[in-house]
Amino acid sequence: MTEMIDFAAFVEKFMAEVPGGVAGDAEMRRRDPHPFVDTTAADIRPDHLDDDQIDSWFDYMAWNLWELIASRSTEGESGLIPRQEYETLSFVQQWDVYPEAMRAITAEVGVDGLVDLGRVSKREVGTKVNHLRNYACSLMAILGRGVGVKLDLVDPVASRSDVETCIQFGRRLWHGTWGDGPGLASGRGFTLPHLDRDVLDPLVAAAVSVEDPEHRAVFRRFNAATELFGFMLHYDNRLGMGDTGPYPLPGGGFALVRDHFLHEPAYPWADVAEGMPYAVTEVMVFRDDTIDVTINDIGTTFTTPSTYLDRLDSVVVFARDTMDTPMSELRILDDDEMRAISAQAEKGVLALYRMYAKKSVDEKIWDGITVYSHDFLRPIAQRVGIWDRIREGGFDAPTELTKKAWPTLASGRAGEILAPVFMMGDGFPSVRPKS
Structure with missing residues (x-):
């Protein structure tokens, strides 16, 4: 019973001390007034970091991850898909392959090129070169290091150079999206309004009223069907979707922009999406300023009241037919095509x-x-044009570290390993030598 009570305290607050939400961000910044998750044009350039910078990034990201899991309730274990098993093993795999791939991408485009990649999501919708990948590519690999350390398969001190590579790769992308300052939604009041206004405004202008009950019903079905399809196509996780916003609008209210990725040709099971657009983007307009909206770093929207779609005023849905379709060639889906895509989904x-x-x-x-x-x-490497080259280096094969971790993590112990990694900061063991 004591262990259950203790763990409950870690669920309630990070390290049983720091709350979630804006108050938690404020407390983490009180403890570290200049967290290294914030970026400047100068501090994204070095390849090597000092101990204090790494510790700062680790400390804030440990809280941020806890906040994501404990306070925002992302999807859990599926009876059909072994989520915890593949998550923990994928983290380990990423730790073994990502640093080298990140160095290859950086060598191809340089620091300024990474910053430019971070700007893509300011200018485009329906792209996976977005905040979620910028946020998670470094974090997931670092978590793999933490899992490896817990399994006594990774030396936390000897792995320092790869830690530096992962941290700076992500920070350079964040800087492209946000410029100087916080690189995460959690440091920006849990909002992700990163589309430039000259990109956003024409999208919002195309929205039409949902006063007609039939049109509203068509959209609600479409939203639900494509969300679930994207979720399942990406193996029971949120990589197939993501929101940005809220975007304040002239005259009051706000807009949310939501991407659902449907026809992802990278996976052999995606043939079920044949004929669907690569992505659809819903631009939803709300004129009710009493709706409280937060969006976390994986692009999940939470509102009070939770029935925010009941208050939707107008909407438009765009299709990006292929990954390479230019923004100028986005097309608007009418009700008939939304019905057809809903049925296929x-x-x-x-x-x-x-x-x-x-x-x-x-x-x-x-x-x-x-x-x-x-x-x-992959979306980042494809944009740079070296994805095939990266795969040729053995990216797709289980690494020796993954093979060593497999018997433990596939045996039913994944949840036991994940809980302290997600909830108690164990995903971020120090790079400092033990004294």
């Missing part, structure tokens, strides 16, 4: 369930590892 979810049910546990774990290890980095 609903059938597609059932087909995915049937397909996943036929796979062995090990097959599903490796599929999940593939999704995580690909999807956090």
